[in-house]
Amino acid sequence: MRAKYNKIFNTIIIVCLASVFSGCDNGTSESHYYNPSPSTDYSSPTVPSTPSTTDNGNGYENSGNTNTSQNKPASTPLRDSTPQVKVPTEGGEKVASQVCSIDYSNRNEGYILANYFGSNPKVKLQIVGPDSVTYNYDLPNHSTCFALSAGNGSYKISIYENISGTKYSLALTKTIDVALNNELLPFLYPNQFVDFNSSSLCISVGQQLASGAKNDLDVVAKTYNYIINNFKYDYEKAKNLKAGYLPNIDTTMQTKIGICFDYASVISSILRSQRIPTRLEIGYAGTEYHAWISVYIKDVGWINGIIQFSGNTWTMMDPTFASTSRNPIKFIPNKEKYKISFVY
Numbered sequence: 001m002r003a004k005y006n007k008i009f010n011t012i013i014i015v016c017l018a019s020v021f022s023g024c025d026n027g028t029s030e031s032h033y034y035n036p037s038p039s040t041d042y043s044s045p046t047v048p049s050t051p052s053t054t055d056n057g058n059g060y061e062n063s064g065n066t067n068t069s070q071n072k073p074a075s076t077p078l079r080d081s082t083p084q085v086k087v088p089t090e091g092g093e094k095v096a097s098q099v100c101s102i103d104y105s106n107r108n109e110g111y112i113l114a115n116y117f118g119s120n121p122k123v124k125l126q127i128v129g130p131d132s133v134t135y136n137y138d139l140p141n142h143s144t145c146f147a148l149s150a151g152n153g154s155y156k157i158s159i160y161e162n163i164s165g166t167k168y169s170l171a172l173t174k175t176i177d178v179a180l181n182n183e184l185l186p187f188l189y190p191n192q193f194v195d196f197n198s199s200s201l202c203i204s205v206g207q208q209l210a211s212g213a214k215n216d217l218d219v220v221a222k223t224y225n226y227i228i229n230n231f232k233y234d235y236e237k238a239k240n241l242k243a244g245y246l247p248n249i250d251t252t253m254q255t256k257i258g259i260c261f262d263y264a265s266v267i268s269s270i271l272r273s274q275r276i277p278t279r280l281e282i283g284y285a286g287t288e289y290h291a292w293i294s295v296y297i298k299d300v301g302w303i304n305g306i307i308q309f310s311g312n313t314w315t316m317m318d319p320t321f322a323s324t325s326r327n328p329i330k331f332i333p334n335k336e337k338y339k340i341s342f343v344y
Contacts, residue, residue, distance in 0.1 A: 081210035083273045085198045086189045088145040097172045100159045104176045110186030115143040122162035129155045138244045147191045149343045184277040193344040196269035201253040206270035216276050216297050223270050231256045264291040283341040
């Protein structure tokens with residue numbers, strides 16, 4: 001299956017050259033022919049040793065200056081593959097109680113930090129943004145980054161402690177106004193669902209995958225093919241998955257086994273570290289709860305989901321369908337069957 005699919009995917013992948021996508025949330029887009037570098041190698045990369053990191057003062061950690069493009073012909077310009085990891089930081093604007101705190105200092109960077117330091121074993125963080133969608137998270141006993149993914153506007157952030165069963169009491173709440181410095185920022189920082197840092201294994205793998213890429217779409221193609229060629233779907237894990245599950249990116253990278261949530265989290269982490277804004281989206285594929293990703297390409301716009309060319313039409317697919325189907329094209333749902341519920 002993989003050999004057959006790779007022949008298709010490696011030959012043709014999408015790019016939109018005419019105009020920026022209109023209505024990224026309504027599933028409509030215009031796609032055009034894109035031919036990735038013919039010499040691209042999509043096999044498992046040789047992982048380099050983890051480079052040292054330094055904060056460059058822009059909220060990034062630069063993981064060394066190890067761009068391998070210098071050995072390529074001058075006639076073939078290549079993108080810089082140096083990883084850049086954005087680092088969530090605390091600031092002076094926060095509210096707190098005896099058991100928890102909300103730091104909203106960097107709300108305009110697209111995130112808040114929340115922390116619980118009480119003794120209750122079940123604590124929830126709730127975020128309601130300008131789109132009125134309610135996001136509920138488990139809040140652990142350490143400072144955790146949460147994305148403000150609904151764009152500019154008013155957000156109500158609340159922390160609840162469990163009383164019994166499904167009953168919770170309000171411990172802290174704060175309403176904030178957000179004016180993002182850049183609308184793409186929430187999809188470049190790590191967060192609870194896309195949880196990576198400069199020492200994560202996926203960062204060095206991403207650098208190796210991105211080496212030799214001409215542009216961001218080459219990086220997306222290499223990353224996608226790396227996942228479908230090297231990772232296996234964990235049916236047992238999917239069958240017994242408990243509520244509140246969070247991907248562990250390093251574990252997934254080491255075992256190369258996971259579910260759709262793991263796949264989407266790993267790909268999102270790699271692409272974000274390569275400065276490619278990436279949305280991890282949770283919703284439904286047909287009638288099944290699912291996870292997939294969308295990426296933002298400069299001068300193109302949002303590419304909704306992972307796209308594959310079949311015949312003379314573009315079809316949307318995600319990593320799970322490709323790695324679990326003998327004939328992936330057959331199992332790709334129509335765009336109308338993809339319903340986004342949450343974006344991280």
